[in-house]
Amino acid sequence: MAMKTKTIPGILLILLCALILSSAPVSARPVSDRYLLHGTDWLAGHGVNVIYPDVGPGNREGYVEITPFCSYAYCYQCIELTIRLYAEKLGYISNNGRWPDTVAIPNDMIDVINQAHEKQKLIKKGALSVSDSEAVKYLPFADLIYTPNGGTTPPRVGDMIIYTYRKPGDHIMVVNRVGGNKVEIVQQNIWTQSRPASPVPVRLLDLFEQSGHYFINNAEGWIHSPRMKELIEPTGDGYFFDAKLGNGTWRWTEDAFTISLERTGAIGMAADIGQESAARLSQTLNNEGAIAVTSEPYIRCALMKAANVAGNDVRFLSNFGLKGLDIRIEFTGDTLRLRPHGGKFDNQWITINNARCGWEGNPI
Structure with a gap:
């Protein structure tokens, strides 16, 4: 856990989620709220509106105090976004x-998950009725999974990252994209220190991997929902055509992006034009909106590495009986896996060592 620090980034100013609510009645503000991102702009088109006030931070303008935005928990902006997303x-x-109502700051969400798991265990043992008032309160959250910072499960698209600025777990954000050494997050309640302050609804965080453990500086951990998969993943394959690689399909999940090439494409990736074709293919996929949950440079780097392997490894050469090639680009950990169709290694996934890429398209 040595990689987890408690520094406050110099370029950002947070109006903490943990501000104490005033007991005075809420009155109309002289500023209005604005939608910096619409739901279709992020989370592969399945997000919710990201709301910031017109002026802030200062004099509590960074605090959303009007309905309907406070429907699902306390109204601090950062937690309001994440809980609204997971509720709606x-x-x-x-x-x-x-x-x-025990949820006042993001860190309290961890206890909700723990309570839900405990109630579920007691029900399975017959020690608690499913209709018990406490069970009814917590069971809707029983399938949520919390991974502490440094755990072996990396953050995935749609996960909520619980983050620390001044006190443990006083901020929270949603993972929008993942690519190698970075995650792109969406958030409410973060502003620049420049005056007038500007909102920062989207930000990159460094993701570190060490011996199969994943770290984000200043994070407490991340919450994953198994329901996210059904929400964001495409229901079928996408198709592409390239003049040099022929026809192919693509598909992404919350863990990886997979491209399937027919024999023409597999041979083309192994040819002298493989690097050029790989770069062109990543741009084509990006233009078609296929790269929705990672970065285009990350995909381009992985495809260029795949082309290099295909041109130099006998397992992926046409004279070895190759009839097609699947390219699986993992969003974390070992970047590249290849599965040839035909030949001795038919239909076997092969992890390519030393083929990792970074968010910016740089080998790492």
């Missing part, structure tokens, strides 16, 4: 029509 898109709502 994934159905995480307790019997009170919101999250349990």
Whole structure:
């Protein structure tokens, strides 16, 4: 856990989620709220609106205090975004029509998950009724999975990252894209230190991997929902045509991007024009909106590495009986896996060592 630091980034200013609410009645503000991102702009088109006030931060303008944005938990901007996303898109709502009232700052969400898991265990043992009031309160969250920073499961698209600025877990954000050594997040309640302050709804965080463990500086951990997969993943394959590589299909999941090439494409990747074709293919896929949950330079780097391997490894050469090639680009860990069709290694996934890429398209 040595990689987890508690520094405050110099370019950002947060209006902390942990501000104490005033008991005074809420009155109309002289500023309005604005939608910096619409739901279709992020999370592969399945997000929710990202809301910032027109002026802020200062004098509590960075705090969303009007309905309907406070429907699902306390109204601090950062947690409001994440809980609204998980309530409206994934159905995480307790019997009170919101999250349990114990949730005041993001770190409290960890306890909700722990309580849900404990209630589920007691029910399975017969020690608690499924209709018990506490069980009813927490069971809607029983399938959520919390991974502490430094765990062996990396953050995935749609995960909520619990983050620390001044006190543990006082900020939270949603993973929008993942690519090698970085995650792109979407958030509310972060502003630049420049005056007038500007909102920062999208930001990159460094992701470190060490012996199969994943770290994000200043993070407490991340929350994953198995329901996210059904929400964001394409229901079928996408298709492309390239003058040099022929026809092919693409598909992405929350873990990886996979491209399938027919024999023409497999031979083309191994030819002298393989590097050029790989770069052109990544641009084509990006233009068609296929690269929705990672970065185009990351995909381009991986495809160029695949072309290099295909041209130099006998397992992927046409005279070895190759009839097609699948290219799986993992978003974290070992970047590249190849599966030849035909030949001795037919239909076997082969991990390519030393073929990792970074978010910017740089080998790492």
